[in-house]
Amino acid sequence: MKAPAEGTLQRIATFVAAFGVGVAAYIAIEAAGGDAPTCIAGSSGCETVASSSWSHLLGVNIAVFGIVGYALLLATALLRGDVARMAGFGISLVGFGYSVFLTYVELFRIEAVCQWCVASAVLMTVLFAVCALRMVAYVGRPT
Amino acid sequence: MNGSEERRRRLLQLVSAAAFLAVAVVLVLIVVNSSETDGGDTELEGVATAKRELRGIPQDGLALGEPVAEVTLYEYGDLQCPVCKGFAEDVVPDVIEAKVRSGEARIEFRNFTIINEESVPAAAAAIAAGEQTRGWDFLDVFYANQGQEATGYVTDEFLAAIARAVGVPDIARWDEERESPVVLRRVQHESEEAQRLGLTGTPSFAVTGPSIEGKEVLGTPGSAEALEEAIEAAG
Numbered sequence: 001m002k003a004p005a006e007g008t009l010q011r012i013a014t015f016v017a018a019f020g021v022g023v024a025a026y027i028a029i030e031a032a033g034g035d036a037p038t039c040i041a042g043s044s045g046c047e048t049v050a051s052s053s054w055s056h057l058l059g060v061n062i063a064v065f066g067i068v069g070y071a072l073l074l075a076t077a078l079l080r081g082d083v084a085r086m087a088g089f090g091i092s093l094v095g096f097g098y099s100v101f102l103t104y105v106e107l108f109r110i111e112a113v114c115q116w117c118v119a120s121a122v123l124m125t126v127l128f129a130v131c132a133l134r135m136v137a138y139v140g141r142p143t
Numbered sequence: 144m145n146g147s148e149e150r151r152r153r154l155l156q157l158v159s160a161a162a163f164l165a166v167a168v169v170l171v172l173i174v175v176n177s178s179e180t181d182g183g184d185t186e187l188e189g190v191a192t193a194k195r196e197l198r199g200i201p202q203d204g205l206a207l208g209e210p211v212a213e214v215t216l217y218e219y220g221d222l223q224c225p226v227c228k229g230f231a232e233d234v235v236p237d238v239i240e241a242k243v244r245s246g247e248a249r250i251e252f253r254n255f256t257i258i259n260e261e262s263v264p265a266a267a268a269a270i271a272a273g274e275q276t277r278g279w280d281f282l283d284v285f286y287a288n289q290g291q292e293a294t295g296y297v298t299d300e301f302l303a304a305i306a307r308a309v310g311v312p313d314i315a316r317w318d319e320e321r322e323s324p325v326v327l328r329r330v331q332h333e334s335e336e337a338q339r340l341g342l343t344g345t346p347s348f349a350v351t352g353p354s355i356e357g358k359e360v361l362g363t364p365g366s367a368e369a370l371e372e373a374i375e376a377a378g
Contacts, residue, residue: 034276050310051190051280056310059313082154086157086158086161090161090164140152
């Protein structure tokens, strides 16, 4: 099966990463103000997850790491060449792996689901798929 | 194999090695996150309730409410005290909703450690959580998980689990501050203040405001309505 054009993959990754920056920034801004992101339909899952200690890593809210990760992925999506292709794959792999772990924590440790965290996990999964496809199909090939 | 394909093969090998590195990074993050958390918060009650009750209300130390509020209601309590737990669950939330959220009054918790020596580390832990704007979350979740008084349940692990559950941002700082001489002295001063006011039990309340001179001791009013009336009279 023929892979989509690299430009198409880059545009998808750019859009998804920019959206990811927005989602992570919203969670981080709410947390900085002492609040939790607002879940749709009055669910308290967002508050439960945000108030859990799992929401911090080394004293820093995980959403801040999310902003950095998505911003780096945005940069790799906009850039051309093998370094961008490989960096995008590596960063999205870390993001995807950690998102899987956090989703497990939500479901089985905290036993609450934050819709914004799920949204971020979905975005990171899409980014991983797109970056992996771009890397496998185009690394070592002329831009 | 031409040069271009050879280069591509080498890059893919490099990416495979990088993928292992990325997986290792994820594992390290998971281990760090898990070791920081210890999973203790998942068994605690009342975390979501406390968040809901306190959401959007400013916290400063163990004071809850707008700093410019004219009336301040003081609650002198002992975290081990079962009557205080009852007030925290059935009376104080109504006062918060009616008077504190509106900005009419603020409520300040003062530690009056009268049960036994275990009350002191509990009080200090609450003050240290307050230093990171989680004081009232800590009080609420402590009360929600309160054990039988003076039975030794107030352990470091119990306190740390609450601090983590309420989202104290810097647990290491909290752990250091709760044992600091400054915080322990403050616990002592607050209890001494309660004694100076002539309080003999917990919870006891007092109020300050523009319509009264100094601090008016209210004792232990039996209902939220009585506390709300005292706030209105002080305003």
